[in-house]
Amino acid sequence: MNIQAPFGALHSNLPTRSNSVSCGEIFAIESQNVSYSVKNEKGNLVPILRNCCLKIPSGQFWMLLGPNGCGKSTLLKILAGLLSPTDGFMYVRKPRSFVFQNPDHQVVMPTVEADVAFGLGRFNLTNDETKLRVAKALTAVGMYDYLQRPVQTLSGGQKQRVAIAGALVEECKVLLLDELTTFLDESDQFGVIKAVKNTLSSSEDVTALWVTHRLEELEYADGAVYMEDGRVVMHGEASAIMDSIESRKASYNSTINS
């Protein structure tokens, strides 16, 4: 069983600041003792993340899960560069893209084609190059047939797939995906997961980290990170993490919404 918990052993294997960029050729995402605190109304520091360590191999699909409020989204935002850690070190291969839980925060243009092409404005591409990149990204998420569709006619899951295409079109190497399936029905839920899997198998060396509190999604992942109370308590092969969570399921089920 390939599972690492607690993290004493992992700490000693992590690269130092000076060599982690070269290790980043193998591990697309690493964090070493990342902590994050916020000030409460009395001005006291309240810890949200405590010494979080993880390593995610390049080209794999990993999930980050744990009970509500354990710090998953905060850790993902730190890896995305949207928040700065209070302490610790991290490396994330670039370019990286963050896809939000609510696609309406990300899908902004009137048609699918215009929306996916939106981020390409700054790349100085020809029309043909733009069309080619948009077609490739939409094909990867299974949405090419929707090229001319007005975005307001799409389902939640279809909008999520368009949002993922919007990230892919910029040829990102790391996709950070925050609870994309929370508001989706079952068929949209698995449609979006399959779109991410297909993206990874059809793109060269793209790594995805997917935040979820839905245990059943783990069967689609290569690996998983499990958090509790601001700490990474296990990480390793998805099947091993699944077995370990199953064995503590009673306490897990009592703390998550699903």
Ligand SMILES: Nc1ncnc2c1ncn2[C@@H]1O[C@H](COP(=O)(O)OP(=O)(O)OP(=O)(O)O)[C@@H](O)[C@H]1O
């Ligand atoms: N800016 C902030 N100020 C105060 N508390 C915060 C702040 N950001 C996050 N928190 C708290 O930190 C904890 C972790 O939040 P986070 O959203 O990362 O958890 P999560 O595991 O993603 O939860 P969920 O599964 O419910 O989305 C929560 O208790 C949250 O209320």
